Structure formats: structure tokens, C-alpha cells
Amino acid sequence: MAERSYLGELELMILLVLINLGDDAYGVPISRELERHRGREVSLSSVYASLERMEGKGLVTSELGEPLQERGGRARRYFRITPKGLQQAQETRQILVQLWSEQPQGGAA
């Protein structure tokens, strides 16, 4: 049987943010969206570590944009979710919904 890997909390959040941001998904807006939803500062490096891991698994793809002066002449790296990433996000959601629905009454309080 093939080994199955599940998404972590941050990975799932990042995939959902990538869907929301569409073509404008690079490090800064991704981390801002995560900060807005989580209500606390997000480390950009942890976001990149997750993105790098997910790119290795084929869940996201990335491409470089144009170098910009305000970034010290560095280019933005734009990320996009792949069909495999989308499928995995949906499967993870189904598992979470199922687990929550099986919780005893008051267990979520």
C-alpha cells in the first residue's frame, strides 16, 4: 500500500490562502492573510519552509516574477496550487469535518 501523507495545519491554511489569492500569491500577501486569520505574527520562513515542502510533494508550483527595486532587485516567487494539492486539501477537509461530526455533544465546547 502506498504511504499516505496528510497535510499539517499550516500547510492546509497555506493551500486555502493560495486558492483565495489566485495569481497574486507570493510570500508577503500569503503571510498577511495568515496573520489576519490567525491573529498573530507569522514567520515568513516557516511559510516558505511549508511551501518548499509542498512543492516537493507536487501540491504547489512556483515561478519567479520580475526583479523589483523595492525588494533590493530581487524577484517575487509566485505560488499556485496544483490539482493534486486541491484534491489533498479537499480530502483533509472531509476528514476534519467527519471527525468533528463524530465528536460527542458538548465536546467541542
Place this chain on the structure above:
Amino acid sequence: MSLATPPIIASWLLERFTPGEMHEALAGDLEEEFHHGRGKPWYWRQVLSAVFIRQVDRARFHWTAFLFAAVWSAISPSLFLLEIHLIENERLMERFRQLQSPWFTVSKGVLEISIFFLTLWLGLILYGILGAWASRGFDIRRFVRALLLTVPLFLEIWMAVAVATVLINMAFPQRIFNLDQTHASLLQMVISAALSPATVVTFCTMVPSLYLSFPRKPSRSRSL
């Protein structure tokens, strides 16, 4: 319009300790955010976090190397002392003391550096052997072949160095190596000149180098 510069030391740390494919994008994002009003404390927090995450990631990926380095670092001071005890015998020290300045300092320094490299090489060799053994890649026949080939090659180098030492000593008597030329035969002088930690380091370097230079055996056995 001139833009404010992020903290130089933090930027250097970021560049130095977070290599990888995503480095440019991360550094650019941090600078972009810095120019959009994030302060220096935020920049520093992000850089330190990036360095920590990258180093933990590296340690996790190369955990066997990190573990071995930690163990070897812990035992190497005592190993270093043991090697000094074995190599720095009284006769050798007495010979060093008879040398004129600056040859005493040079000789002592070379000896200690040789011992340091010997410790380092022993660690590398042991790590290579343990690594090959753990991955079932260690080939004892290949190792024996490397050893058998090393011995004649090493002897040639050993003798060449020893003869060169004696010749230099004859050209500059009582100046450099201070070999006892009055009572010893030429052979004894050659052997005496060749007995140095550098020869051990050379030997310890040649065996794994030759081991690695031999082609690996095919992993599958031939079908009948």
C-alpha cells in the same frame, strides 16, 4: 526616491545562513515588508526565525552527520591528548629543543597541526566507514584492495620524504631536522626521518581515497 536599508548584520545573517532555492524570494519579501513600514525589531525576528528554521531543517536532514560530529567533538579532546602522548615522546622533544629559532616553534607547530588533522581524518574515516556500513554499502573486499594498493604507494612516498629529509639535513647540518649523523647508519637516519605524524595522516588519507576511487560492485548478482 531612496529607500531605507534593512539592518546590515541581519541581512548578512540571512544571506549566510539561509541558502537554498527560496532564499531570494524570502530576502525580497522581508525587504519589501520592511519598506512598507515593518520595523527593525520585526526584521530581526524574521531573520532569526529563518536562520533557526533553516538550521533545524538541515540538522534534521543530516542528523547522522550532526550526531557523529557531536559525539566526535566530545571525545576528540581526550583523543588529541592521547595522540600527543603517543607521538610527542621525550626523544623527539629533545631533538626539537636542540633546534635553533625559529625551527623549534615551526616543528612543534607542524607536529600539533598534524595531530589535529590526524584526529579530524580519523573522525572522517570512521564516519565514512560507519555510514557505508549502515547503508549496507561497505565493501570489505574493496577496502582490502584499497589497503593493499595503499601500502606500496605509501611506502614510496614515505621513503621519498625520508630521503629528502636526510638530504636536506646533510645540506644544512644541525639546522633543520638535527638527525644524529655521527652514530647512525644511513638507513637508520632514513627511518628516523620518516617517523612523523604526517606519515600517519598521509596513510589515513590514502586508504579511504583509494577505497572511494574503486568502482562500486553492481548491487544485483548476475543471473544464471
